Amino acid sequence: MTLESDLVTRHPLTLAADPGRVIAKLFLPGEEGSEVHSRAAGIVARVLALTDDEVAGLVAALLARFEPRHRDYQGTLTRHAAIMAPRVRAPTELSPSRTLLLGACFTAEYAVEGAAVTNPSAVAHPDQSGLPAGALRLVLSLRAVGEGHLSSIGFAVGVIGPGPTVRLEPRTGPLTTGLAVPVAWERGRLRALLADHGLDDEVTRSVLDALDALDGSLVGGDLEQAFARMPADLLRRPQAAGILAGIRSVAGTLRRVEFPADSALAQRVLWPTVASESKGMEDARFVRFTAPDGAVDYRATYTAYDGTDVLPRLLTSPDLRMFTTSPLTGQAARNKGMALFPRLVGGRHLALCRSDGETTGLTVSEDGLVWEPFRPVHEPRAIFELIQVGNCGSPIETSAGWLVLTHGVGPMRTYTVGAILLDLEDPSIVVAALPEPLLTPTGTEAEGYIPNVVYSCGGLIHDGRLWLPYGIGDSRVGMASVPVDALLARMRP
Structure with missing residues (x-):
């Protein structure tokens, strides 16, 4: 028997697009x-x-x-x-x-869901009150797709357990896109980002020097003051107007959104706010991140799409009510599918990426914002991943290693979900892999907006089971679970 038939449980739960949202x-x-x-x-x-x-x-x-x-x-x-x-x-x-x-x-x-809802990730909800023993309230992030294939990030709330049970809470009430509030750049971060965008000329340096001359370490309204202090000779250069527009554009890529305190999580929609995501915010991979001092927040990478180019961006939130969205830089931050580790490893931030479009790689960062070139970790090898491989969300820590859910694309552009296991101390080492898919699109799962696709942006482990929300045909969401010990036992060195 296959792993899917004898270990995986597909739960009778389907989250479908609701055009009334x-x-x-x-x-x-x-x-x-x-x-x-x-x-x-x-x-x-x-x-x-x-x-x-x-x-x-x-x-x-x-x-x-x-x-x-x-x-x-x-x-x-x-x-x-x-x-x-x-x-x-x-x-x-x-x-x-x-x-x-x-x-x-x-x-x-x-x-916002006029066309589809798909590609979920799962994290523990910040509020675990009022639940019976053995139950966990979870948050599902969702890619909501509307008219013109414009994607935004929505949420649903569910409860798993006790035991192998799952239910979704109602998604009712009017939606809100929140309120944008002012947020300022740290000067060194803005300087690095401008350089990453090729803005390292005399006009840019003059602006940065003017910023340095102003009081404070943050850049907010100071930017226009810095423009006003520029030497006239530089402003007369033919390139100056375009460079200043570029600086404004880069400085405008930092955003913060606050949702009303009385809004339910399922009513909140993260809506595109910057030019790089004007055609959509896709495939958020949320993770509950624990800092070395024990502080916990929520982080996610997502794909920003402007109709031509794709770029990974970062979401951070202390409570899933206030969100800051910011750009990521470095050679590894150049394609879809970055997934953050839930804690530092060896004192550094780690992430999985797919910078070359077909290979899962590992990248490191000192600050979680600027990412070094990736090292290949998992290349297309198995018959169900002949075209490309990638992650299905952030690595999940187990005593045996980092469990990474993967997606493989095979013949007829069929997407399946697999798994690999990375070494806990050195995640560049693959210690085991599942020799067959964990999930394949079977029966009606082969039908949808995009046929033959099952895909996830992240699962979690609770009470000895891996819970895996997954998109079906890029049109709806299902839920599967599998005992973790049995899954690890089926993996091969």
Whole structure:
């Protein structure tokens, strides 16, 4: 018998896309067709031409229909109206109702899971209260895919145990994309990132020197002050405008999002906020990270996609309510699929990566931000991974070694989940590997948005079992489990 048939349990749980999970986002008519000419002025003029009674009737209908579907709906419309305020000719002063109507004309609902929900990772929930003995509350991060194949990061909450049981908690209530709050760069980090982007010229150095002359070690509003202090001779250089735009772009890649304290985790959506992820935030691999002093936080790498290029980025959070997203640099941070180790190994940060697109490698970092060139660890060898291999999430520590769930791509672009075991002290050494897939797409699992795919971004061990949430056909999510001891016993040197 195969491992899958005699050890793996597929649980009767399916998490499917819910098109009713919507956010209210800024909508600029014509942008979906890449129109160059703005249509905003005409829309504003038509809103201003309506009578007060017409406005009142329209707004009443909007609030009755949409307010129950969104958190702070009126606040969202007001913010979107403020963005369009320069189109309103002075001294026109808009009434509250007309402001809401103007905002509604530049707002659209977006179903974050309109197309699919897939590629989950699992971590222990920060709140374990109210559970029976032997149970664990877990967080599933989800890749939500909507119109235009735009991906965002959502969440679900489940409970595993006691024993081999699992259930999902309801995902109800209006969604929220949180509130962006100011965050400042540490000067040395910004300097290194600019150099990584090829910005190491005289204009950039002048800006950095001006920053160094300012008080404090953090870069926030100081950037514009530094621009103002630049010598005029440098500003007259033909390249100066492009370089300054590049500095602004790099400086804008650090973001922090805070969600309302009264929002449930399943209501929170991490939505693209920087140019490098304008076409999606994909495949977050979450891990619960323990620092040498015992402090714990949540970290994740995810793939930022701008429609052309992919880059790994880092999420950090103390509580899954406040998130900071920042760029990663170094030669290993150049492709999809980075996965962080849950603690330091040998005093350094470690991560798995796939810098060459087909081989699982190991990379190290002194600070968890700048990553050294990778060393190959696991190359395509088995028949179910002839095309490429990669990780399925962060390594999981066991007494026998680091258990790494892998994905292999074989003939007919069939994705399967496998496993390897790395040495605890030197994870560049593969001490054992599973000779056959742990999961293959069987039966209806072979059907989906992308056929013949099972894929995970991370599992966890609880009560002697490996719990593995996995995407099916890039369209829905299932859950499997396997006894850890039995799995390790089936691995071969």
